[in-house]
Amino acid sequence: MTGPRVLIVDDHQLFRAGVRAELEPHMEIAGEAGGVEEAVAAIERERPDVVLLDVHMSDGGGVEVIRRTATSQATQPRFLALSVSDAAEDVIAIIRAGARGYVTKGISGEELADAARRVYEGDAVFSPRLAGFVLDAFAGPLPQPESELDALTPREREVLQHIARGYMYKEIALRLDISPKTVEAHVSSVLRKLQLSSRHELTRWAAERRLVD
Numbered sequence: 001m002t003g004p005r006v007l008i009v010d011d012h013q014l015f016r017a018g019v020r021a022e023l024e025p026h027m028e029i030a031g032e033a034g035g036v037e038e039a040v041a042a043i044e045r046e047r048p049d050v051v052l053l054d055v056h057m058s059d060g061g062g063v064e065v066i067r068r069t070a071t072s073q074a075t076q077p078r079f080l081a082l083s084v085s086d087a088a089e090d091v092i093a094i095i096r097a098g099a100r101g102y103v104t105k106g107i108s109g110e111e112l113a114d115a116a117r118r119v120y121e122g123d124a125v126f127s128p129r130l131a132g133f134v135l136d137a138f139a140g141p142l143p144q145p146e147s148e149l150d151a152l153t154p155r156e157r158e159v160l161q162h163i164a165r166g167y168m169y170k171e172i173a174l175r176l177d178i179s180p181k182t183v184e185a186h187v188s189s190v191l192r193k194l195q196l197s198s199r200h201e202l203t204r205w206a207a208e209r210r211l212v213d
Contacts, residue, residue, distance in 0.1 A: 050078045
């Protein structure tokens with residue numbers, strides 16, 4: 001079967017079943033998840049190519065799923081938001097977090113399969129009326145601090161330098177006398193502030209600016 005392996009994330013089981021039935025003739029379904037914790041675990045376990053991601057779920061939202069998985073693997077899946085919401089703030093928030101597209105739940109099965117393929121291939125995909133929100137939000141350069149490092153706290157800079165040197169979370173935690181969970185939280189914050197999506201990008205960013213020996 002050609003096409004990407006897709007993970008379906010939505011907190012309504014009947015909706016997940018419907019999406020699976022629509023997509024299975026077109027591509028492999030890597031699995032399903034009904035919330036943030038399940039989604040993070042499934043992404044780690046199944047390594048899907050594309051994650052169809054609900055924006056609002058009972059235990060959190062799609063933005064949290066993206067943030068929680070941003071530093072956990074070398075190759076992150078492509079995220080395609082699939083939501084009943086067409087509110088501009090929802091669209092902009094999840095695109096800023098790292099999603100490659102946003103479609104609403106009125107989409108047909110064939111259109112959804114096509115959107116998943118296009119996102120997997122690197123395209124940005126939006127339902128027609130939502131594209132305007134994104135264009136408006138990202139028109140022109142985003143405001144940047146005088147130095148990108150100015151956006152980071154002293155502790156975040158320390159964590160950044162250790163990550164860039166190749167240390168694992170547990171090693172950084174020992175060196176800085178903090179917990180691995182705190183290290184993970186700092187890394188997520190650094191990625192968000194620098195608008196990066198993975199540990200690899202973070203290391204390259206630091207190397208380009210000669211922040212490590």
